[in-house]
Amino acid sequence: MKEACGVFGVYAPGQGVAQLTFDGIYALQHRGQESAGMAVSDGEALTVVKDMGLVTTVFDERTLACLPGDLAMGHTRYSTTGASEWRNAQPVYRSVGGSGFALGHNGNLTNTAALAAEAGMLPGVIASDSDLVAELLARRFPAPADGSPPAEGALEKALMAVLPVLEGAFSFVLLDATHVMGVRDAHGFRPLCLGRLGPADQPDGWVLASETPALDIVGATFVRELEPGELVIIDDSGVRSAQAIAVERVDPHLCIFEFVYFARPDSRLYGREVHAARRRMGEKLAAQAPVDADLVMGVPESGVPAAEGFATATGIPHGQALVKNRYIGRTFITPGQGAREDGVRRKLNPLRENIDGKRIVVVDDTIVRGTTQRAVAKMLREAGAREVHLRISCPPVMWPCFYGIDIPRRDELIAAHSSIAELEEYLGVDSLAYLSLENLVAAIGAPGAGFCSACLTGNYPAPVPVTLAATASAPASASAPASAERHVSPAPA
Numbered sequence: 001m002k003e004a005c006g007v008f009g010v011y012a013p014g015q016g017v018a019q020l021t022f023d024g025i026y027a028l029q030h031r032g033q034e035s036a037g038m039a040v041s042d043g044e045a046l047t048v049v050k051d052m053g054l055v056t057t058v059f060d061e062r063t064l065a066c067l068p069g070d071l072a073m074g075h076t077r078y079s080t081t082g083a084s085e086w087r088n089a090q091p092v093y094r095s096v097g098g099s100g101f102a103l104g105h106n107g108n109l110t111n112t113a114a115l116a117a118e119a120g121m122l123p124g125v126i127a128s129d130s131d132l133v134a135e136l137l138a139r140r141f142p143a144p145a146d147g148s149p150p151a152e153g154a155l156e157k158a159l160m161a162v163l164p165v166l167e168g169a170f171s172f173v174l175l176d177a178t179h180v181m182g183v184r185d186a187h188g189f190r191p192l193c194l195g196r197l198g199p200a201d202q203p204d205g206w207v208l209a210s211e212t213p214a215l216d217i218v219g220a221t222f223v224r225e226l227e228p229g230e231l232v233i234i235d236d237s238g239v240r241s242a243q244a245i246a247v248e249r250v251d252p253h254l255c256i257f258e259f260v261y262f263a264r265p266d267s268r269l270y271g272r273e274v275h276a277a278r279r280r281m282g283e284k285l286a287a288q289a290p291v292d293a294d295l296v297m298g299v300p301e302s303g304v305p306a307a308e309g310f311a312t313a314t315g316i317p318h319g320q321a322l323v324k325n326r327y328i329g330r331t332f333i334t335p336g337q338g339a340r341e342d343g344v345r346r347k348l349n350p351l352r353e354n355i356d357g358k359r360i361v362v363v364d365d366t367i368v369r370g371t372t373q374r375a376v377a378k379m380l381r382e383a384g385a386r387e388v389h390l391r392i393s394c395p396p397v398m399w400p401c402f403y404g405i406d407i408p409r410r411d412e413l414i415a416a417h418s419s420i421a422e423l424e425e426y427l428g429v430d431s432l433a434y435l436s437l438e439n440l441v442a443a444i445g446a447p448g449a450g451f452c453s454a455c456l457t458g459n460y461p462a463p464v465p466v467t468l469a470a471t472a473s474a475p476a477s478a479s480a481p482a483s484a485e486r487h488v489s490p491a492p493a
């Protein structure tokens, strides 16, 4: 499972916004490693710099020094729609009259084809969701005939017209010459928060970011998460908020995998620290599926906090049994199980003295194809483990995601077509247990908060495209269009 982008925006006159944006997107690097970019405004014109690669590959001191300005936005990308190539790197820029705007997107629209068709765009013209949204916004600007900048508030007005027709998952950050803006979709699938620079009674800047560590790194104080359907506008008059999507459509469903895996452990979502939530997942897992063992280990890195929780709850020592090559980047692995297993071996290596003769509990956050867990179990046994018990800190992933996370087709999701006994045999473990959804939600500990768990349950909170649903073997309740030709009505969430 792969994240799908980090977004960042800052309004901070006189404070070196290019450097702040660099720091912000560097803190969001885990959300996308394919490309990085930023747009900076000096109050009149925007400059966009973007390229394929990591934040530190795309930007250096010399580049940042050439980007003076008072407001900026940045983006790190992992592609879910649109190829991984330069033309799809973000921010996307559109010129309008004598000015322009830039846009960065985290999420995935589910009605892209319909929007493009309705706007009369030919197939193949639109490179990505962001490209489409930028085009729809640009069409809403009356470009002044004399080439002068659009009227004050033109981008906000365009957004208020376009946002209500978008479906699916989006957290956008936008920039024009004098405004930074952020918006979340009606379900709030992807996170977006607001921070303040300077003291509360006299702020000297504002920050928008996918996750709170990006606020921390630039010295901003967390103010609040944006509400689903909310548009926040930041300019020289401060921060304003507008309801961009009708309140009747607002139905909070933050992606539950932000807590399980995607977000940084030091992020706070729904007022809860992600690392602490992951530890509680391990504690609940220990209570739900205990096992006698000599050592608890987490699959590096994301399985470790839950392993710590499991160990605390059971009293079984927590230790390291695998070392991760920390210099391994985003490994390009050709399709095929053998190649994927080689990729795991390149990444992880056993600590034999910690393993030999022991009964080991392996805690991981997810099973997708089972590649990692199978390779890990084999490695542990070859290093002398007497027993290997696998504990997973979330329920089985059974359905694909249409809201911005790259999950394989359903036929590749091993839990979708295997019993627990079959999985134990295939993975080569003595026992396997998953945390229940009820316990996962309880571990997060945000009573009343709404979550999307569609990839675990098949209950999609927002319509998904029929064509995609069909290829994904969607559940019967979502396999036939109920109320629209092009879309599947969601099953009750």
Ligand code: SF4
Pocket: 189, 255, 256, 257, 258, 400, 401, 402, 403, 404, 405, 452, 453, 454, 455, 456
């Ligand atoms: S389907 Fe799964 S990965 Fe996608 S938004 Fe929902 S919970 Fe997150």
